[in-house]
Amino acid sequence: MKLDVISVQRAEDHRVRALVRADSLPSATIFLQLRFYRPEGSDLWEAARDEALRYLDLN
Numbered sequence: 001m002k003l004d005v006i007s008v009q010r011a012e013d014h015r016v017r018a019l020v021r022a023d024s025l026p027s028a029t030i031f032l033q034l035r036f037y038r039p040e041g042s043d044l045w046e047a048a049r050d051e052a053l054r055y056l057d058l059n
Contacts, residue, residue: 003053005020005045005049008048015035015037017033018032018044019033019034
């Protein structure tokens with residue numbers, strides 16, 4: 001499975017919005033629209049990837 005963070009935006013109150021695409025060729029493409037809390041100073045792209053992994057079974 002290939003995981004791509006397409007976009008990340010920090011909103012008010014340390015909330016983050018992210019769009020992530022997971023491809024498992026040839027059979028599936030999954031788009032996740034995530035909203036989560038992240039403190040200031042953390043890497044938003046890594047945080048979005050980690051949050052997406054919570055919803056996907058990569059085994």
